[in-house]
Amino acid sequence: MKKAIIAASLMLSVSAHAAIAATEIDWWHAMGGELGTKLEEIVAGYNAAQGDYVVKPVYKGSYAETMTSAIAAFRAGEQPAIVQVFEVGTGTMMAAKGAIYPVYQLMADTGADFDPNAFLPAVVGYYTDTEGHMLSMPFNSSTPIFYYNKNVFKAAGLDPEVAPKTWEEVEAFSNTIMETGAAKCGFTTGWISWVQLENFSAWHNQPIGTLENGFGGLDTELTVNGPAQVKHWENLKKWQDSGVFQYGGPGGGADAPPKFYAQECAMYMNSSASRAGVVANAKDFEVGYGMLPYYSDIEGAPQNSIIGGATLWVLQGHSDEDYKAVADFFSYLSSPEVQADWHQFSGYLPITQAAYELGQSQGYYEANPGSDVAIKQITLNAPTPNSKGLRFGNYVQIRDVIDEEFQNLLNGSKTAQGALDALVARGNDLIRDFQAANQ
Amino acid sequence: MQTKRTVFGSPVLPYLLVLPQLAITFVFFLWPAGQAVWQSFLREDPFGLKTSFVWFANYQKLFVDPQYLYSLQITAVFALSVAVLSIGSALVLAVAADRMIRLSQTYTTLLVWPYAVAPAVAGVMWWFMFNPTIGIMSYMLEMLGYDWNHSLNPTDAMILVVIAASWKQISYNFLFFLAGLQAIPASLNEAAAIDGAGPVKRFFTIVLPLLSPTTFFLAVVNMVYAMFDTFAVIHATTQGGPSGSTAILVYKVFQDGFIGLKLGSSAAQSVVLMVIVITLTVIQFRWVERHVEY
Numbered sequence: 001m002k003k004a005i006i007a008a009s010l011m012l013s014v015s016a017h018a019a020i021a022a023t024e025i026d027w028w029h030a031m032g033g034e035l036g037t038k039l040e041e042i043v044a045g046y047n048a049a050q051g052d053y054v055v056k057p058v059y060k061g062s063y064a065e066t067m068t069s070a071i072a073a074f075r076a077g078e079q080p081a082i083v084q085v086f087e088v089g090t091g092t093m094m095a096a097k098g099a100i101y102p103v104y105q106l107m108a109d110t111g112a113d114f115d116p117n118a119f120l121p122a123v124v125g126y127y128t129d130t131e132g133h134m135l136s137m138p139f140n141s142s143t144p145i146f147y148y149n150k151n152v153f154k155a156a157g158l159d160p161e162v163a164p165k166t167w168e169e170v171e172a173f174s175n176t177i178m179e180t181g182a183a184k185c186g187f188t189t190g191w192i193s194w195v196q197l198e199n200f201s202a203w204h205n206q207p208i209g210t211l212e213n214g215f216g217g218l219d220t221e222l223t224v225n226g227p228a229q230v231k232h233w234e235n236l237k238k239w240q241d242s243g244v245f246q247y248g249g250p251g252g253g254a255d256a257p258p259k260f261y262a263q264e265c266a267m268y269m270n271s272s273a274s275r276a277g278v279v280a281n282a283k284d285f286e287v288g289y290g291m292l293p294y295y296s297d298i299e300g301a302p303q304n305s306i307i308g309g310a311t312l313w314v315l316q317g318h319s320d321e322d323y324k325a326v327a328d329f330f331s332y333l334s335s336p337e338v339q340a341d342w343h344q345f346s347g348y349l350p351i352t353q354a355a356y357e358l359g360q361s362q363g364y365y366e367a368n369p370g371s372d373v374a375i376k377q378i379t380l381n382a383p384t385p386n387s388k389g390l391r392f393g394n395y396v397q398i399r400d401v402i403d404e405e406f407q408n409l410l411n412g413s414k415t416a417q418g419a420l421d422a423l424v425a426r427g428n429d430l431i432r433d434f435q436a437a438n439q
Numbered sequence: 440m441q442t443k444r445t446v447f448g449s450p451v452l453p454y455l456l457v458l459p460q461l462a463i464t465f466v467f468f469l470w471p472a473g474q475a476v477w478q479s480f481l482r483e484d485p486f487g488l489k490t491s492f493v494w495f496a497n498y499q500k501l502f503v504d505p506q507y508l509y510s511l512q513i514t515a516v517f518a519l520s521v522a523v524l525s526i527g528s529a530l531v532l533a534v535a536a537d538r539m540i541r542l543s544q545t546y547t548t549l550l551v552w553p554y555a556v557a558p559a560v561a562g563v564m565w566w567f568m569f570n571p572t573i574g575i576m577s578y579m580l581e582m583l584g585y586d587w588n589h590s591l592n593p594t595d596a597m598i599l600v601v602i603a604a605s606w607k608q609i610s611y612n613f614l615f616f617l618a619g620l621q622a623i624p625a626s627l628n629e630a631a632a633i634d635g636a637g638p639v640k641r642f643f644t645i646v647l648p649l650l651s652p653t654t655f656f657l658a659v660v661n662m663v664y665a666m667f668d669t670f671a672v673i674h675a676t677t678q679g680g681p682s683g684s685t686a687i688l689v690y691k692v693f694q695d696g697f698i699g700l701k702l703g704s705s706a707a708q709s710v711v712l713m714v715i716v717i718t719l720t721v722i723q724f725r726w727v728e729r730h731v732e733y
Contacts, residue, residue: 064698071485071700092485092700099486249590250680255572397699404682411591411681426506433701437484 023325024054025318026080030066030310031140032059034276038345046332053325055082063089063310064396070315074099079315081322082329084139086310088395090127091214093313094135095393095438101314101323103330104133110320112327118334118352122304122378126389127311130215136311137330140348142273143305144195145373146292149183151285152266156182163290167235170267170293174244177266186244187267188260190253193402194308195269195292196236197224202387203292204228205300214391218435222392222427225420228298233416237409247410250403257281271308272374275347289370291377303387304380309348340364349374393434398427472713478706485700497707506683507691507708514666514687517601521665525605526657529612530650534642536613537620547617554610558668562675565603589677593684596677600685603676604669612657619653620646659723663716688712 031039036059043057060066063086070083085093093100107114116124116134127136150160156177164170174186189195201208206228214220239245246265248256253270260268261281268278269292278287294301312333314326332338339355342348344364350356356375359365365372381387392398405423408414414422447453482493501507536546553561568576569589577587589595623646631641647654670689673679679686679694686694688708696705 068697068700075487096484096486096488098488247591250678255590258572394699394701397695397701400694400698403680407591407681411593413682437482437703438489 022052022054023321024056025082025322025325025329027055027057027082027084027312027329028060028066028070028080029057029084030060030063030086031084032061035140035346038342042333042338042342045338046329049332050328053328055325055329067092074315074317077317079317081318081326082312082314084310085136085313087126087141087308087389088399090136090311091391091393091395091434094129094391095218095434099316100135101316102129102133102135103137103314104135106314106323107327107330110324110327112331114327114331118354120349120351120353120356120375120379122383123307123349123351125383126307136313137333138351139310139312139333140273140342140346141307141309141311141351142271142348143307143374143378144191144199144269144292145272145275145370145377146290147260147268147270147274147278148288148290149260149263149266149282149285150288152177152182152263153288156180156266160286160288163288164267164293165290166296167232167293168296171235171239171244174239174266178243183263183266184243185246185259185265186239187269188246188248188253188256188265189268190248190256190270190274191308192247192250192253192406193399196232196406197229197402198390199292199305200232201226201229202304202306202389203294203302204298205303205384205386206298207386208390209392212385213389214431215385215388218393218431218438220392220431222398222424222431225417225424228295230416230420231295233406233409233420237416240410250400250407271347272349273309273347275370276345287370289373291373291380302380304383305377306387306389307349307378344368344371347371347374349378392427392431393438394430397430401426401430475706475709475713478702479710480703481706482703485702493703497703498711501704501707501711509683510686510688510691513597513684517597517604517669517685517687518662518665520597520601521604521608521669522658522661524601525608525612525661526654528605529609529657530616530654532609533613533616533620534646536617547613550613551610553607556607558607558671559675561607562603562672565599565606566676569599589681591681593681596681596685600669600673600676604665604672607672608661608664612661615653615657616650619650623649656723659719663719667712667716688715 027043029036029039040057043055047054058080060069063084066083067085067089070079070085073079104114104116106112116132119134119138123138123141124134126141127138128134146163148163153160153173156173157180158173158176164173170187177183177186198208200206201224206226207213207223209220209222209224211217211220236245240247246256246259248254248259256268256270257274257277259265260278263285270278275289291302292305312330314323334352336352336354336358339350339352340358340362343350343355344359350359383389401423405414405419405426408422409416409419479497480492480494481490482496483490532550536543536550539546556564568574569587571577571588571590574587580587587595589599627645627649628641631645636644666687667689669687670693673685673687673690674693677685679690689712692705692708692712695701695708699705
């Protein structure tokens with residue numbers, strides 16, 4: 001027994017020694033469940049493929065929790081080398097000049113093999129500065145798409161192969177579906193803020209804020225109380241009252257997926273990364289895919305949708321050796337094989353042209369209908385200043401404000417115009433706060 | 440009451456003896472509290488790279504912010520409702536348990552159980568029961584013709600968090616009331632009974648006044664509980680929604696500080712909370728514990 005213990009401790013110290021030889025870097029992430037398992041698999045693949053560096057993935061909870069703990073760690077001098085930050089945290093991270101190590105600079109300093117032109121502009125455009133430099137490494141980017149229940153469409157006498165293109169059609173289809181009793185409700189949606197306001201605006205080529213949606217500077221203001229958005233929110237309220245639309249809750253809209261899975265609602269809008277979940281849960285029906293609907297009378301629609309998801313930020317305060325490890329790991333992450341694997345598994349967008357082409361040559365998109373809707377949608381037209389993304393400070397809180405004002409609309413305490421005006425006023429206050437703290 | 444006085448020979452010794460306690464108080468209470476006060480005068484970016492001293496700007500903003508004033512209001516509503524509901528139900532249960540002859544022990548034990556349930560679990564349980572889509576309570580309410588939806592209706596949401604927060608506290612209050620009831624001399628009740636007072640009359644003229652110190656104590660304790668210890672319940676049920684209608688002060692500190700990363704404002708809010716809890720403690724020590732007469 002004693003011998004066994006000695007042998008075991010010897011082995012432990014040997015392996016500990018081996019680990020010291022390699023440079024170890026921490027990667028704090030927010031991928032739980034199946035995505036987390038896949039992420040760990042990718043990292044294990046990297047660690048096994050070479051012997052110089054070891055990446056240690058650490059799950060830190062939700063996106064907000066991960067970002068907050070990384071910031072707290074930075075203040076205490078214990079920050080990880082890499083942290084995954086969601087897209088609404090981009091403004092905060094970008095403004096923290098002394099805390100972040102921009103990716104383009106990191107790649108140049110370490111002499112890593114890095115071609116910024118290999119990345120899909122629609123994805124990286126969200127994360128570049130005004131000079132076109134890439135500040136963070138895209139990892140999981142998605143865009144909202146349209147899902148529908150083909151069986152319900154058939155039962156209602158609609159063509160199951162044709163997704164509604166416009167909001168007028170969504171309304172008409174919903175009415176048919178409800179009148180024939182094929183389903184109880186027309187549609188539901190995840191992410192009111194992201195899908196029914198931000199992407200709605202970009203998709204209709206309407207500005208979300210001044211100064212190119214905030215890309216042009218901290219002095220920006222929200223402008224989402226325009227006639228197009230007011231019309232849409234008015235309709236959503238009207239549809240909620242008549243049962244055509246069912247609200248799925250604030251934030252990601254936790255109640256929305258069950259409504260679609262249980263065939264209560266026939267149509268559903270959510271992230272392209274929800275595709276795996278939809279396919280797994282749609283046991284009794286066939287799923288159809290389409291692009292987001294638009295209003296045919298709004299000029300410029302459909303434009304292109306914008307992304308969400310998260311990128312990897314590199315934090316200051318580590319050794320050159322650590323940064324070499326980060327650069328090497330990033331090269332691995334953006335290689336076509338790793339990218340295509342991650343994209344096909346998760347439904348997130350491929351971040352490089354090569355990964356997309358690899359998927360095409362593998363015949364993946366033909367074998368999996370709906371899996372290329374997202375990429376077609378973000379690249380539908382060349383992005384305009386209204387549709388390349390958004391960049392506002394304190395946006396995490398503004399997202400909450402959007403949910404709150406939408407709830408005020410639905411419970412009848414405000415009109416669409418009133419709710420959106422209040423949203424813009426409160427949002428601008430938060431943007432001013434951020435501007436004051438960062439100037 | 441006579442207290443024993445100890446006289447120390449050296450003037451240093453008593454300070455040395457309380458030093459460990461003082462050190463703990465300093466490190467875990469005074470130091471962080473001081474940090475919060477200091478931070479409430481600053482405007483900082485989240486990473487702490489740019490800091491400017493802004494005097495009372497964070498407080499000034501706070502007290503003109505309609506959201507914060509609304510939060511103050513609903514905190515008052517919430518704390519009072521929780522105190523009234525949990526004290527009221529606990530009193531009824533305690534009186535019932537006290538009058539029981541058989542099984543009173545079992546009954547008491549069962550009533551104390553909810554106190555052992557973690558607040559987050561209690562929250563999730565009530566959230567399930569009242570869930571508009573799958574909940575049993577919302578289903579029953581719908582049969583009665585009430586369309587329950589706490590994810591959109593502010594009143595429903597408030598009722599939900601009040602019930603979830605009170606439920607746990609009933610056990611705690613119950614124990615105090617039961618002890619209080621058992622401390623009331625039986626002779627008083629018996630004398631009143633002989634004089635012809637019925638059970639209801641006896642309860643209101645004898646039992647309730649004699650319980651008043653307990654009731655006052657519990658009122659303060661429950662208010663403090665509702666204001667400061669219900670974070671988990673709210674986080675698990677409504678997360679402050681809909682449209683901020685259940686975001687009580689403590690929850691708002693979390694939302695603004697940890698989610699929104701507005702550290703200055705969040706610190707100012709904690710200082711306001713600190714003032715409230717100090718006031719409540721002073722009331723409890725000075726007024727409730729010494730001057731309740733009956």
